[in-house]
Amino acid sequence: MQFENLLADRTSRMGASAIREILKVVSQPGMISLAGGIPAPDSFPMQVICDLTTTVIEKYGSGAFQYDLTEGFMPLREALVGHLERKGICASAPEILITSGSQGVLDAIGKILLSKGDKVAVEAPTYVGALQAFNPYEPEYVALETDDDGLIPDALDRTLQEHEVKFIYLVPTFQNPTGRTIPFERRQAIAEIIQRHNVLLLEDDPYSDLRYRGESIPPIAAFAPDHTVYASTLSKTFAPGLRIGFCTSPEVIRRWLVLTKQGVDLHTSTFNQALAAEYLTGGHLERQIPKIVRIYKPKQEAMLQALQTDMPDGMSWSKPEWGMFIWVEGPEVLDIDRVYDECIRCHVAFVPGRYFYTEPGQGTATMRLNYTMIDEPTIQRATRTLGEVLRQELG
Ligand SMILES: Cc1ncc(COP(=O)(O)O)c(C=O)c1O
DSSP, X not given: OOGGGGOOHHHHTTOOOHHHHHHHHHTSTTOEEXXXXXXXXXXXXXXXXXXXXXXXXXXXXXXGGSOOOTTOOHHHHHHHHHHHHTTTOOOOXXXXXEXXXXXXHHHHHHHHHOOTTOEXXXXXXXXXXXXXXXXXXXXXXXXEOEETTEEOHHHHHHHHXXXXXXXXXXXXXXXXXXXXXXXXXXXXXXXXXXXXXXOEEEEEOSSTTOOSSSOOOOOGGGTOGGGEEEEEESTTTTOGGGOEEEEEOOHHHHHHHHHHHXXXXXXXXXXXXXXXXXXXXXXXXXXXXXXXXXXXXXXXHHHHHHHHHHOOTTOEEOOOSSOSEEEEEOOTTOOHHHHHHHHHHTTEEOEEGGGGOSSTTTTTTEEEEEOTTSOHHHHHHHHHHHHHHHHHHHO
């Protein structure tokens, strides 16, 4: 039987992510990977998970293994009220929806809002996982201009004058792939613009709890709650395998999100939500964050230092206050695909930046480097190799 003939039209648009294909190359023996994007396993609070497993069983009994509300396990939603309040977002427990990772929010928003040809405005570059979630619904992307401080408000204003967009998708804090953070004043300006144009923002915020330096900045949702779906997650501050994401949104959107989720998975794992509730109410998040920062900060410093030493003239890179990525840009003549092939021959892998753009031909001289999974000496070795290959390529 030709099973391909059975596939729905939208399935053919789900093509495997190019980055996943790169990650297969990376798993070859001897390869040093700057390509991944997953948390270091030693950042998971294993003993806490063990203790909380007992607590959850004692406290909730069989309830932790029963079907539950699609909206989410109430003790977790109650625990998230204070968590969100500290970020400047006012939401009561019934106004918070629990999802299977923040990816669950991206998928559900695509599903409920997008019809073929609808326009979605995204940063250039943007998070590929969001594009993967939206692509089956056949939107058209409108690329938003960015600089070292992320989205440029005037560019957003111009885009919204020229295009009627269904929604804007942004990762304002420690963006994936660039690590950039939109400053406070720009957030206020963006909030004013989306309110003036009466357009919806999907604000994806997986990273803001983890910061190495500097002051936290409120999410854009804090300035424009009636125009924002705010999505976040415990993937980076607890454990990604638990798949605990959450969102706040205008009420009508929330109702449709719930209906959609009902058809997908009925609800997120009750047991995992109960673990997450105890993690938050027991103060474990606050204790774990400094431990995670202590794991990543020296790695990021090692990479920034190594880039300073090894990069040839003409290369520039982001210096994020957190995040898992550094974004490197070269002169336009630089062909990163050739650099990538040569680096793979030298057993160093990274992700060419063009995969994070929606327009062909963009980002051809850029790359994303990740440092969470390797130690400092390996980071230095990989960066030295990258520098040598770039120097050769740039003559
Ligand atoms: C910007 C961004 N959004 C969403 C996600 C998905 O996270 P989750 O594990 O919560 O689904 C990631 C994962 O790395 C991400 O970088």
